[in-house]
Amino acid sequence: MARRVFTKCLNQELKIFNFSVGSLIGGGILLVLGALSKGLMWGIGAGVIGFMIGRWLSRQWFLGQIQRKLYWYFPFEKIFIDKNTPPSYLRSLM
Structure with missing residues (x-):
């Protein structure tokens, strides 16, 4: 050991x-x-x-604070992040 x-x-x-x-x-x-x-x-x-x-x-x-802010508040998330990302009002807590 x-x-x-x-x-x-x-x-x-x-x-x-x-x-x-x-x-x-x-x-x-x-x-x-x-x-x-x-x-x-x-x-x-x-x-x-x-x-x-x-x-x-x-x-x-x-x-993960910056990634979370980008995910929640970045405009045009369907273009830049992911095409399957739901709108912010439909997202559940990460």
Whole structure:
């Protein structure tokens, strides 16, 4: 029993160096945009803000909040999501 190896759980948020991918993408984008427009110090500050926003968006996506909002409130769901999707007033709780 001491040498048992468990596989990683598949139901985990995708991370690189223990940071969620969304936070790294958000921080990197705002870092580059801020550094190009205002300078390196402003870019670092913008990168921190982008990191926080990206972390929040990544967490909301992982928990399914963004997918649920898109499913319920996205216009023209029959074109973009699925042709068999019922109208919002006929949908039951997910």
